Amino acid sequence: MKTAPALAEGFPDLSGMRIAREPHWFRWLSAALIVLVLALIVRAFAAGQIEWSYVSRFLTAKVILEGIVNTMVMAVLAMALGIFLGVVIAIMRLSPNPVLKTVAAGYTWLFRGTPLILQLLLWFNLALVFPTIGIPGLWSARAVDVMTPFLAALLGLGINQGAYTSEVMRAGMLSVDIGQYEAAQAIGMGRLRALRRIVLPQAMRVVIPPLGNEFIGMVKATSLASVIQYPELLHNAENIYYANSRVIELLIVAGLWYLLVVSVLTPLQMLLERRFARGTLRLAR
Amino acid sequence: MTKPLVAIRSVSKSFGEFQALKNVSLDIRPGEVMCLIGASGSGKTTLLRCINQLAAIDSGGIWLDGELLGVREQGGRLHRLSEREIGRQRLKTGMVFQRFNLFPHKTALENITEGPLQVQGRKSDEVRAEAIELLRRVGLSAKADSYPAQLSGGQQQRVAIARALAMKPMLMLFDEPTSALDPELVGEVLAVMKELARSGMSMMVVTHELGFAREVADRVVYMDQGAIIEQGRASDVLGAPREERTRAFLSAVI
Numbered sequence: 001m002k003t004a005p006a007l008a009e010g011f012p013d014l015s016g017m018r019i020a021r022e023p024h025w026f027r028w029l030s031a032a033l034i035v036l037v038l039a040l041i042v043r044a045f046a047a048g049q050i051e052w053s054y055v056s057r058f059l060t061a062k063v064i065l066e067g068i069v070n071t072m073v074m075a076v077l078a079m080a081l082g083i084f085l086g087v088v089i090a091i092m093r094l095s096p097n098p099v100l101k102t103v104a105a106g107y108t109w110l111f112r113g114t115p116l117i118l119q120l121l122l123w124f125n126l127a128l129v130f131p132t133i134g135i136p137g138l139w140s141a142r143a144v145d146v147m148t149p150f151l152a153a154l155l156g157l158g159i160n161q162g163a164y165t166s167e168v169m170r171a172g173m174l175s176v177d178i179g180q181y182e183a184a185q186a187i188g189m190g191r192l193r194a195l196r197r198i199v200l201p202q203a204m205r206v207v208i209p210p211l212g213n214e215f216i217g218m219v220k221a222t223s224l225a226s227v228i229q230y231p232e233l234l235h236n237a238e239n240i241y242y243a244n245s246r247v248i249e250l251l252i253v254a255g256l257w258y259l260l261v262v263s264v265l266t267p268l269q270m271l272l273e274r275r276f277a278r279g280t281l282r283l284a285r
Numbered sequence: 286m287t288k289p290l291v292a293i294r295s296v297s298k299s300f301g302e303f304q305a306l307k308n309v310s311l312d313i314r315p316g317e318v319m320c321l322i323g324a325s326g327s328g329k330t331t332l333l334r335c336i337n338q339l340a341a342i343d344s345g346g347i348w349l350d351g352e353l354l355g356v357r358e359q360g361g362r363l364h365r366l367s368e369r370e371i372g373r374q375r376l377k378t379g380m381v382f383q384r385f386n387l388f389p390h391k392t393a394l395e396n397i398t399e400g401p402l403q404v405q406g407r408k409s410d411e412v413r414a415e416a417i418e419l420l421r422r423v424g425l426s427a428k429a430d431s432y433p434a435q436l437s438g439g440q441q442q443r444v445a446i447a448r449a450l451a452m453k454p455m456l457m458l459f460d461e462p463t464s465a466l467d468p469e470l471v472g473e474v475l476a477v478m479k480e481l482a483r484s485g486m487s488m489m490v491v492t493h494e495l496g497f498a499r500e501v502a503d504r505v506v507y508m509d510q511g512a513i514i515e516q517g518r519a520s521d522v523l524g525a526p527r528e529e530r531t532r533a534f535l536s537a538v539i
Contacts, residue, residue, distance in 0.1 A: 182339055183386035183445075187400030187452055188376045190368050197403060201390050279390045279432035 054249035058240060059256065067236035068257055074153055074232060075219045081158030082218070083211070086165025091195060093170055104166065111163035117224050120156035123147065124228040153225035153232075161218060168210045172203030204276040212269035216262050223254075233257055288351070290315045290456060290487050291336060296345035298331055305331040307511040308345070313456070313489060318482045320498035320519070321491045323508035324534060329491045332508070333458045336489070337380050338371050349377055350455060376404070379449030383461040385441040387433040393420065393444045394429040397451045405452070412451075419447040423477050439470030443477050450481075457481065459490040495538065499523055507531045 046052075058064055092104035111119065126133075127143035134140030176199045184194035226235035237254040241247045289312035298306040306328045313319055321329040334340040336347060338355050347354045354374055356363040366374070387396050397416040401407045420426050423443040433441050442462055449457060459478065463471040475497050482488055482501045492498060498505050498519055505522040507515045507530075515528045526532045 177386070179382060179384055179386035180388065183380075183382065183388070185339060185372075186337060186375060186378075186380035186382075187448065188372045188404040189400075190372050193403065197399065198388055202388075279392075279434055 050248055050252070051246065052249075054244075054246045055252050055256075058237075058246075058250060058253045061240070063236045063240060064233065064253060064257070067231060067233035067254075068261070070230070070236075071219065071222050071232040072261070074150075074157065074222045074225065074230065075215070078154055078157035078161060078222070079215050079218050081154065082161025082165045082214075083169075085159065085162025086167075086169045087200075089162060089166035090169035090173060091192075093166065094173060095191075108163045108166055111160050116156065116160050116221060117227060119160055120152060120224055120228050123156045124149065124152040126152070149225065149228050149230040152228050153222070153230040156228075157218065157221060157225065161214065164214060165211070168207050168214065169203065171210075172207035173199055175206045176202045201276070205273070205280065208269065208273050208276060212265070212272075216265060219261055219265070220258060223258075287314055289313060289348075290317070290350060291489075292348040293332070293336075294346050294348075296332075296335060296342050296347060298328075298335060298340060298342050304511050306335070306342075309511070309513060310345075311506065311513060311516075313487065315455075316485050316487055317503045318486075318488045318501055319490070319504045319506060320502040321489065321506050321508060322493070322495070322498065322534070323514075326510075327508040328511040329506075329508045330460050331511075333380075333460050333489060333491055336456075337378050337458055338375060339380075349374065372404070376452055377455050379452055379454035379457045381442070381445050381449055381457065381459045381462050383464050385433070385438070385445045385465070387441050387445055387448070389433050392430050392432055393425065393436065393447075396433070396444055397448045400448065400452050416447070416451060419450055420444075422450075422480075423447045424473070437470060438466045439473045442466065442474045446474075446477055446481070456487045456489065459488065459492070461491050461493065463492070463494060493538065495523060495535075507534065509534070 089104045089107055092100040093108075095101060124147060126147050130143050132140050133143045133146060173195070180198055180202065181194055184198040189197065222230075222232050223234040225232055226238060229235070233254050237250040241250040291311075291313040293309055293311040296306055296309045297304070305326075309328070309332060311332075321332065323329050331340060335342050336349070336354070341355060346356075352374065355371060356365055358364075387393075388399065391399060394413070394416055397419055398409075398412050401412040401415070402409060417426070417429065420429055423446055425440060425443055425447075428436060428440060428444070433444070436444065446457075446462075462478070463474050466474065471494070475494060478488070478490070478497070479501055490497075490502070500519075502519045504516060505519045506513055507522060507526070507528070509530050515522055515526060515531045522531065523535065526535060
């Protein structure tokens with residue numbers, strides 16, 4: 001074996017030298033400016049016509065706390081309905097059956113194409129169209145009694161959410177390699193079993209970030225149900241300020257609670273993502 | 286002559302304008318190891334996928350173990366079988382894919398037990414014991430709890446072979462099993478396949494590994510443009526091809 005040829009001169013030895021830290025003057029300057037602007041805004045609010053004592057007093061008022069519970073109950077139930085419908089519609093959309101495909105596309109078109117608040121009002125006022133509802137000969141009831149604010153809000157929010165969630169789920173399923181369907185088929189699985197056992201678990205990893213997004217949207221969208229008398233957070237806050245005229249104070253109370261709920265949800269989403277990341281390289285031991 | 290395990294008769298298949306298979310007829314005998322060679326687009330992979338019904342044929346018929354695949358004849362007409370029936374027929378064949386297609390969210394062991402547990406509904410401890418034995422057979426006893434992303438390409442493909450074997454198929458189909466592998470990993474997969482061939486498994490192997498074909502195949506089939514051009518013993522087809530097209534292909538490959 002020959003020795004390596006001699007290296008050319010004129011290239012100094014840089015080993016042992018570090019890359020210096022830049023001072024980043026502009027970052028410091030811009031951060032200082034932003035802090036200044038924030039301080040001005042805080043001062044303006046502090047000096048403004050806001051009775052902060054009302055904010056702290058109503059922050060934990062019973063009616064407000066009940067409103068949060070109702071908001072969360074509605075958000076969770078409507079999201080559950082939305083995810084269920086979304087999965088079903090997405091599977092129908094990807095089915096080879098043209099009837100199922102068309103029904104699914106029609107559903108998405110209808111409920112994504114009209115404003116949510118309009119859908120809520122329609123559900124709530126269903127009694128104007130159908131005074132009595134039921135199964136002919138078996139059971140019937142007055143629509144006014146059945147279509148409570150709770151049920152109208154659940155149907156309105158959940159069915160609307162299903163239209164959006166179906167597209168998220170469809171994107172997730174399409175992101176799974178076609179070879180996975182084929183491998184599942186090759187070991188004798190039918191379409192639905194392959195979806196449930198092989199495709200959906202892999203799609204979950206992709207759909208959780210957008211679903212987390214959708215759920216945060218849902219928490220806030222429940223406030224629209226205030227127009228149909230569902231006693232959620234905003235509705236209860238409004239009821240208080242109708243009585244005491246402290247409009248801004250109570251809106252701040254509601255706003256703080258929405259912020260808090262959303263702040264708690266973000267780390268929960270991270271936990272879920274980790275659960276469904278099984279087998280991916282980023283978690284490999 | 287023994288009854289063929291697979292009988293392919295006048296099978297044609299098109300993808301739009303492109304005719305992938307043109308009136309192909311072929312028999313595979315029980316215990317036979319057949320290598321399909323030919324340029325890409327020659328129809329060899331399509332033929333394999335038709336036997337496993339990942340692709341439906343346009344005309345002709347394929348019989349596996351005496352049973353007509355994919356359709357049922359009734360009153361002079363053919364009726365497509367239900368998804369459930371096709372799933373049952375698929376269990377008679379095991380498929381190994383070029384790109385492994387292991388389930389990434391399941392460990393090596395879970396990949397192997399998934400079919401027997403979920404599709405065949407067999408008992409868990411029995412299936413598990415068999416899966417561990419299969420992993421030993423493909424030389425991966427230590428990797429039972431590894432996820433596919435933690436395995437090399439060669440190891441993944443060996444798990445994929447074990448997954449197909451777990452269904453106890455009568456025929457193993459290999460679709461270019463080493464084409465996606467780094468050169469140094471090809472040998473370990475071929476070794477597993479040779480062991481399988483020696484154990485008497487019926488195999489159809491689409492491959493570019495002519496060395497493997499020469500050593501293991503009972504019969505080599507050369508395909509071009511959707512048709513079988515030449516077939517026979519490996520030493521004849523690879524050593525002394527009769528057809529001009531076979532000669533041209535072989536001289537291009539070697």
